[in-house]
Amino acid sequence: MKIPTSIELFLLRPTFILFLIFLLPYYLAVSLVAYLPLPGIFSYPTNLGGLFIVLVGIFLDVYSVKSFLDAKGTPMPWKPPKVLLTTGPFRYTRNPIYLSWLLMMSGFAVFINLSTMFIIIPIFMLAVHFAVVRSEERNLEKRFGKRYLEYKKKVPRWIPKL
Secondary structure, three states, rough: OOOHHHHHHHHHHHHHHHHHHHHHHHHHHHHHHHHOOOOOOOOHHHHHHHHHHHHHHHHHHHHHHHHHHHHHOOOOOOOOOOOOOOOOOHHOOOOOOHHHHHHHHHHHHOOOOOHHHHHHHHHHHHHHHHHHHHHHHHHHHHOOOOHHHHHHHHHHOOOOOO
C-alpha cells in the first residue's frame, strides 16, 4: 500500500519532529541534570523569547518542505525532488531543515529554561552533520554533478548568507 505524500508530510513529519526535536533532547537533558545540575539561565519573561525562536524554526521547516513540494518531491529520502533545490530557503543555506531543527531545539531550551539542553543540542547537530548531511551531500554530488558543486560554492552549508 502506497502512503500518500500528504499523509507522510502532515501526519508522520510532525510526529517525527515532536519526538526527535523536542522529546528526545528533553529526556536526555533532564537525565543529564542528575549528573550536571546547571542552573537555569532564562527566567520569566525572558524565556518567552524561546517561543518566538521555536516559531521561526517551524516557519523555516514549513517553508523548506513547501520548496520540496513545489519541486514535485519531498524531504523524505525515498521521494526526493528530481531537480536541485536552489530557491526559497535553499537560496541562503544548503540545510534549512536542519537549521530549523536547531532553532526549534534552542528555542524550546530557552522556553523551558533547561540549560543542559545546550549540551545536548551541539551533540545532536554534530550527529546530524556527520551521519546525515555528509551522506546527503555525496548523493547530491552524484545526482547533480557540476551544478551541485557550483551551488556548494555559492551557498553556505549552515549559516545563511543574507
